[in-house]
Amino acid sequence: MQDNSSPFKLAIIGFGAVGQGVARVVQSVPHLEVVAIADSKGVALTPDLEDVLARKRKGKSIANSDLTALDVIRTVDHDVVVEVTPTNIENGEPGLTHFREALKNKRNVVTSNKGPLVAAFGELTELARAQGVALRYEATVGGAMPIINLIRDTLAGTQVLGIRGVLNGTCNYILTRMAEEALEYDQVLSEAQDMGIAEADPTYDVAGIDTACKVVILANAFFNRQVTFADVNVIGIEQITQDALQLARQRGFMVKLIGDVQELTVAPKLIPLGHPLNVSGTLNAASILTDTAGEITVAGKGAGSIETASAILSDILSLMRERD
Template identity: 35%
Template sequence: MKVVKIALLGFGTVSQGAFNLLKDNYELITNRTNVDVQVTKIFVRNPDKYSHITLPAHTTYVTDVNDVLQDDSIDMVVELMGGTTFAKDCVEQALKSGKNVVTANKDLMAEAGPYLLDLASKNNVDLRFEASVLGGIPIIRTLYDSLGGNKITELVGIMNGTTNFILSKMTDEGLGYEEVLKEAQELGYAEADPTADVEGLDAARKLAILASISFNRRIFFEDVTVEGITKIDKTDIAYGKDFGYNIKLLGIAKETNKGLSLNVYPAFVPIQHPLAAVRGSYNAIYIKGNGIDDAMFYGRGAGSLPTGSSVVSDIMEVAKNIDYNATGRLKPFYFDQKNIYAPGKIESSYYIRLVVDNKIGVLAKIASKMAEQKISVLSVAQRNDHPDKAILAVVTSKCPRSYILNLIDSFNSLRSVQKVSSVIRIMED
């Protein structure tokens, strides 16, 4: 039986999860691959930090990454450190030296994925990155293999567990954003600095990776238009429920004859849509293809073992390729044109919440301004809880984003409109 020696770069949460699965499921993995996968080196800065972990006799810690990268006996490097500088240097050097690479690094793949895949192909080695997107949900290989014969037209996903936990909690318990964010941090769902999650950056990186595969384009993080959840108010969530919607942070990528649209933003999802039922820290992605029609994938989007499971899956696949002398088979397949569609032209229905004067005729003025922009009213709710002002919530017909921005300017010009409080997109059913 062939022995495949691997080295782990980093030994944090995900790396330990993968390490434990390789150890605990050794017989299963060996049986399914007919390969003896051995972790022989683990690169860490301070081995004393991990003194409580018992390593197998064939595994040692190293504190110099060159002890991995320059070791000809290492067949596979598993990069689980994160970041886009040192990690990129390590991955580049590993690929150039003929070592196969597995990574869970979404930041790296979103910013340099197409380049690194080209580099792997040129050096006839594998670069696998299943764990970089949606944790334990097997979506990368599904797009490459199981759905490889489909023309994918749309991806819609809940791609960040932190924001889904926050929005689910706000929806279910009627709590405010700051209150739930604090709880998420205490529970470990959110970092001390939650910016990457709550501003949509994490989801945007994942969307860029998935869109590159789905649409055969060199798509990067900077191609995605991003909006976070920090402005979502519990008042809007309550109105959304009344209109039949749940709020979610969505990553949406579409390809039409007008081009590609790549966006992350909070949106109201019709309650009957499967994504509306995704709660807590779970992730899900909804895919449309010309062969499968619609399909949805659901599961844990993060965590030591779920993400570690995806890492181990990649390790097993690469190990089999090494055994068959078949690495480097995954060739990049990019079309030349990218054609990003301007965000202002993307059409949606919208929810708009206004604070207006509590007077007769105000609603007629609002309707008139909407008619000027060729936007009609689908639903409206009004609450008069104060003698001098009223809250008006409106659901519009489908229209381009640019029309809505013009409409907001028109509302702000009305003396009877005290404030435009919220503008939230509505996902198509």
Template identity: 35%
Template sequence: MDKIRVGLCGLGTVGTGVVKVLESHQARIRHKLGCDVEIVKILVNDVNKPRDVIIDTNWLTDSPDELVNNEDIDVIVEVMGGIEDTNSLLEQALRQGKHIVTANKDLMAVYGQKLLRLAKENHCDILYDASIAGGIPIVRTLVDGLASDHIEKVMGIVNGTTNYIMTKMTDEGLDFDQVLKEAQELGFAEADPSSDVDGLDAARKMALLANLAFKMELTLEDVDVKGIRQVTQDDINFAKSLGYTIKLIGIASMHEDKAEVTVEPILLPKDHPLALVKNEFNAVYVHGEAVGETMFYGPGAGSLPTATAVVSDLMEVVRNIRLGISGNAYIDPQFERQLKADHERFSRHFIRLDVEDQAGAFQEITNIFSDQHVSFAKILQLPGEKEGRAEIVMITHKISQEQLLKSLQALENLNVVERLISHYRVDGEE
């Protein structure tokens, strides 16, 4: 086969980047693969819309059938987004024997396992490295580079928008609403930022990473999610004073064949590698039983970084076609889905309380924690904003989620506690 023909779905930011990478790297791609890779059709909503890239207008179509049912097309590259309609299109394409490359983490989080099985049934490949961390090749690392190791933990910053917001809040002392508005003006945040700031985007990516790392079929519903809307400057300043930086972090861990996946604001030691990742950059930290700690850093979004990952996946598909080994990548999950119960989930925690500043109040509070066998690594007591009130900031030693929840519930019923201001997980100090 001297030429592989591609149908491209979407010509937005990433789609335009794919066209540019294929054109500018054509000679290098041909040298590595031994054949040409050529776009022959591009699915768009409006064929008459002005484009930022020079293309043959005969490539453009607004009909999915011209890609799905085109016998000349070998591979569908999907970078248009969407879930339900896109899933239907890709299912049809797989049944027609077409290989898939996608950058669609929303689709893969919802229908990924189903699509992977369908691909295997039809002897097709479906690759999705670009869906998780843009230009960082984390999927291929987990599937191939660390295939021989037992992955115990994957932890990272996988959403550039929230990392940009947290960086600005931390470094410039700005409030969440101010930074969000700036991020929207710069194009780092959508007009409706909910998916990013409420942690849903990161949760979808962490579900995919957990599947790959632990060889277990986990879904978005298995991820505990907490966004960054509630993070205040006071929280950030208290964290700083204790030697920590707050970041929105995804964590997936497995112990004794049971998994835990969370996305939440987390206090990291200020010198932790992830604490030093700034602005819209992403980083994923992988801990393997044999390899130890590794970290992968780079741009998590953008036209050319994501397009580079897409084209790399496309090249892998082409290699498999030429070697006659397509459709063999998917392997059924090795482990049954098992999630850690609250008494099996251990971590340290930052707890901040608004309390009555009176004799015996601190003793009542510590009694609550003592009842749950909770001990503390650090405690601060400071005057509150109102007369007769104080703020207590505590960092616990490692405790179970069950101990934490019971302690917080008991605190709510304590008369000397006006309110629980905030609480966050603390990580990165093993």
């Protein structure tokens, strides 16, 4: 046990929207210290957070050293690697290497990056266990909506029988707008791209890949499975017509893209209008079926820089409490 007045030290690896969100939210927390920030171009050591955020906004380099992200993980003294590089579902890199190096160097990992967990969940959790450090990934599923820690901590003692939900805000936004405004898919997609809700290449979201990654993470975490992306049967939302949504609405249904963890499926489903999973806009929602607590449904903001950072912060704070 360490002296609990000593600061809890973080390195932020990856400085896109989520990394910047983390830099903002940790500033208000006492005893938390960011010792390094790495983006794809360089590393800032003992950064002044306001200054680094301002530089990033202006498109300037944040680097003040010659170190690389891996150098930081290996050599700079810190407790937690906040790994928030972009998700790569092909091979998990560069995140996977960062995860492995962090765990080998006995550093806790807190992440929003799904890639490494989808590619090598079993290996990484085993490595963390063997090294006596934690791997926390609340921010990978549902953004600000609590689900992983909710099941692990609050629902400890119940057996989880099933989890399913609306796990991608982009798809939910598109389907909601199509149904409510009677607009066609292509039109709403362009609108979502203009608003920054959908990527220029929207495939990762609209083809159901992102939802499938979340299904994989939850299946491995709570159903003792060893599954990867290839094990999930995935149907996206690209074929859905505005007419179909109107026909469904006339009979009291909405269409939502549902990830089902137990079934390992991602598919659009008809949801009765009054159903708890019928959330609109970019919201996410998940229902957890348990043996003793029945069905529990949570909803919240599934994406966004500050929202995702809030989930990362909750993981960091829980590690800090465990240290103290």
